[in-house]
Amino acid sequence: MSALLEPGRARGQQSQAQIIHDVLMGRLQRGEIGPEDRLVDTSVAAEFGVSRMPARDALMRLSHGGYLEATTRGFVLPRVTHTEILEIFDLRRLVEPRAVSLVAQTIDSGQLAELEETVIAARKAMQSGNSELMFKASERFRNGWIAVIPNHSLRKVIQRYMTPIQVVRMMTFDDRVNHPLIVDGNTNLYTAFARRDAVAAADTILSFIHKGETAYLKAVSAERSQPQQPAKSA
Amino acid sequence: MSALLEPGRARGQQSQAQIIHDVLMGRLQRGEIGPEDRLVDTSVAAEFGVSRMPARDALMRLSHGGYLEATTRGFVLPRVTHTEILEIFDLRRLVEPRAVSLVAQTIDSGQLAELEETVIAARKAMQSGNSELMFKASERFRNGWIAVIPNHSLRKVIQRYMTPIQVVRMMTFDDRVNHPLIVDGNTNLYTAFARRDAVAAADTILSFIHKGETAYLKAVSAERSQPQQPAKSA
DNA sequence: ACTTTAAAATCTGTATACGATACGCCCGCA
DNA sequence: TGCGGGCGTATCGTATACAGATTTTAAAGT
Secondary structure, eight states: OOTTSOGGGTTSSSOHHHHHHHHHHHHHHTTOSOTTOOBOHHHHHHHHTSOHHHHHHHHHHHHHTTSSEEETTEEEOOOOOHHHHHHHHHHHHHHHHHHHHHHHHHOOHHHHHHHHHHHHHHHHHHHTTOHHHHHHHHHHHHHHHHHTOSOHHHHHHHHHTHHHHHHHHHHHHTSTTHHHHHHHHHHHHHHHHHTTOHHHHHHHHHHHHHHHHHHHHHHHHHHHHSOSSOOSOO | OOTTSOGGGTTSSSOHHHHHHHHHHHHHHTTOSOTTOOBOHHHHHHHHTSOHHHHHHHHHHHHHTTSSEEETTEEEOOOOOHHHHHHHHHHHHHHHHHHHHHHHHHOOHHHHHHHHHHHHHHHHHHHTTOHHHHHHHHHHHHHHHHHTOSOHHHHHHHHHTHHHHHHHHHHHHTSTTHHHHHHHHHHHHHHHHHTTOHHHHHHHHHHHHHHHHHHHHHHHHHHHHSOSSOOSOO
């Protein structure tokens, strides 16, 4: 097919499977793949103009990493259970305070400036009522400080539970009373970073996680009394 | 080739790739694969009597999980760096105290009996001077309590850094003064489990991790002054 | 009209084949 | 004898093909 693109330079940087994996991961992290989307290797392969194998590699890799779930009919977003979300709140309380402490101690001014930008953008988006922009900005803020965690192993642990976090974010974002909590939490965390205050950073994130859990539990009870997306027929 | 084994029941439980993955993972966890072993997909495929694809799937999966490293000349054990090991000691201090606390609160008597068996076996092996048996028993003890961590997400985090732990174990096992530390640490942890004492379990594991780090640092300095395995030519 | 059964479509897993790349080795040359 | 360039081989990445399994669809019988 399009195998004649550039044989000699096929992997300008990486393999096709790697490229597909990264693209799909980006879509997953940006929430561009919904719960009812089904990813099938042949379709993905067709989209990228390659054979099934690289697409299959990427999809299997994502599913083994927990970012997708393999069903008998294609790959879908993993069903995140209530229990798992509670487990991950527990895990976050263990690791994220240390992570932000380390960030506060090691962040440089350039990285700090980037974070400041996202915080300002989130606040402005909230004030102008643009929920989606605020969602993206607060996501960039989180990804930003995670990216500069100096302990690489710790960073990987935190990056691993992005999908459940995404689910929680989407659920809690519907209730606008959570928006100032998020923006203020981000601002406080940024301030602690700017002051290189490791203790304040740890305290802030602990409080932020707690508020997030409260908001999640509230969203769950609200959803149970009035389900917003009746799935299929059930 | 041997495609005629049992076509209708080919996946009695799982795919060939999954079987190969699990077998190799077992070998890795039991330390049966040394630093100079090269795993090549064709060889693995030949050993299991299948084509390259399932073998390749398994190998790539292991490498993406961090259990192997893909080189241009086969898959090898990942070089665990000193920095990474220190990072993981940091991570362990964050998550393992909570993990053993949860275990102490939820373990049932059957699981407790299994753990007791491994503790006794390790002590007897140490007293009779059988290092290898003691190594295996203490490994079974650790795998035992990890397996009963009720928080599934937390369990997966801990299971992820098994390879670096394996490296540390091998390095520190050479020095026999560490053996009683390990056996006593396991015994104390078991005792805390048996008493359902979550606080004691957390304290014990913290102390155990600290001793492990000290022993590791000692082993590193000893190795630097007198390298036991001169790598290649350097 | 409802149930039951059979066929077709769809998707996964595996096999085989081919092209490209990287490394090592050998030979020629200085 | 030492060094550099070309060649061979080992290995990976991808393409294509086929078989098994499962789900869906449709048809037929009650």
